[in-house]
Amino acid sequence: MDELLLSKVRLGVVAELLNFDWIAFSELARSLEVSNGNLGAHLSKLVDAGYVEEEKSFVNRRPLTRYRLTGRGRDAFTSHVAQLQSLLASAN
């Protein structure tokens, strides 16, 4: 299994990003119901691993940080979820 995606928050982030072109930091925090600090730490690990891309910009003079899933992240997610499902299937 993918070590990085064993964390529920990181798995949630990747699942959230799966069907989206990008999601803003604040929206991810709201959707996953985690604190900004906690989410920031998890996102850093995903960015460092190349699973997620970070893009910082200013919109109407306000900072906007948004995240996008990479191909590597998508592959890791698919493989990890398949392994979770096979674990559950073998347990049943």
Added chain:
Amino acid sequence: MERIGTSEARDHIEMVNRILAESQQRLCTGGEYFLVWGIGSAFVTILFALENNGLVPGAALWSVPVVLALCALFSIYRSRATRAALARSSLLQREFFNVLWLTIGLAFVANAAAYRIFAGVASAAVWSIAEAIVLLYIGMHGNRRAQIAGVLVVVSLIAANFVAPPLAGYVLGAGMLVGYGGFGVGELLARE
């Protein structure tokens, strides 16, 4: 290798399924753009038809670039204003914008660079086709109003082919107004 128990794995899978179920592929169209461009394109088409039939002086055609510029300015202003409030953008949304810009871009090229081929009412018909493609693409993703609006534009295109030539521009303009602009009104009312 496995550092996760079955109950935790089940919990993770349930979370993933819930997130994926909630992230349904919705296409946000922005009714105001369709309303403004529906009115703008219908105005231009009908004005050309009126001028062609000798009902308005040729000088009235100077309003065409002004109207198109106003539509473009509105689109730029509105997209900037809404961009700040946008928290997420779906892959489907990105695909929609690709289709939108490709269609409008090709229609513009046909009008600007192939004006000898697409002269007169053919030029308006190119825009009708572009509008129908955009509406039917939205309709393909489950928007019933867009399906009806797209069919209306196509029907206006076919009808324009069979009416008396001086009326063809009016029919195309009506299709743009009712189809494209009407879809915009429908989206705005649905949002309320």
